[in-house]
Amino acid sequence: MMTSGNMRIFLDTADTDIIREHFATGMIDGVTTNPTLIRKSGRDPEDVYLELAEAGVRDISMEVVGSRDEMTSEGRRLASKFEEVATIKVPCTPDGLYVCNQLAKDGTKVNVTLIFDAAQAILAAKAGATYVSPFVGRLDDNSVNGLDVIKDIHDIYQTHWVKTQ
Numbered sequence: 001m002m003t004s005g006n007m008r009i010f011l012d013t014a015d016t017d018i019i020r021e022h023f024a025t026g027m028i029d030g031v032t033t034n035p036t037l038i039r040k041s042g043r044d045p046e047d048v049y050l051e052l053a054e055a056g057v058r059d060i061s062m063e064v065v066g067s068r069d070e071m072t073s074e075g076r077r078l079a080s081k082f083e084e085v086a087t088i089k090v091p092c093t094p095d096g097l098y099v100c101n102q103l104a105k106d107g108t109k110v111n112v113t114l115i116f117d118a119a120q121a122i123l124a125a126k127a128g129a130t131y132v133s134p135f136v137g138r139l140d141d142n143s144v145n146g147l148d149v150i151k152d153i154h155d156i157y158q159t160h161w162v163k164t165q
Contacts (some may be wrong), residue, residue, distance in 0.1 A: 030059030063089040071099040079108040104128025121153040125164040
């Protein structure tokens with residue numbers, strides 16, 4: 001996730017010990033989480049978000065799932081509860097892009113995930129995404145060079161002055 005010369009690094013985990021260890025280096029800008037994986041570890045996602053916020057993490061992507069209305073209301077609830085540290089993570093689906101647009105209009109930061117090509121990244125930016133999260137590993141697994149997709153997205157965003165990171 002780059003902005004003009006400013007690279008940001010996000011950990012993709014909800015293991016608070018790993019996050020604390022790496023966050024202490026000063027190299028980590030935020031965390032992206034998955035509530036399903038948090039629950040499988042036996043924890044409540046909101047307890048984890050609170051613990052991360054208290055540890056100083058200033059940008060936590062909190063994934064929402066369900067119908068369009070469920071994702072919108074849950075996103076608004078989380079954004080209200082966790083305020084400036086909350087980024088709401090939605091899938092790059094028609095419903096997810098709708099929710100992104102609604103939350104962005106509220107001034108909420110949104111991370112659109114499940115991005116597999118530049119066209120999806122354009123749609124996410126148009127919907128008001130703060131961030132897009134391309135699935136580089138999954139692309140590479142399917143014989144598509146994930147870093148080429150990242151470069152294509154970056155080039156399009158730069159050419160068209162897109163603020164999405």
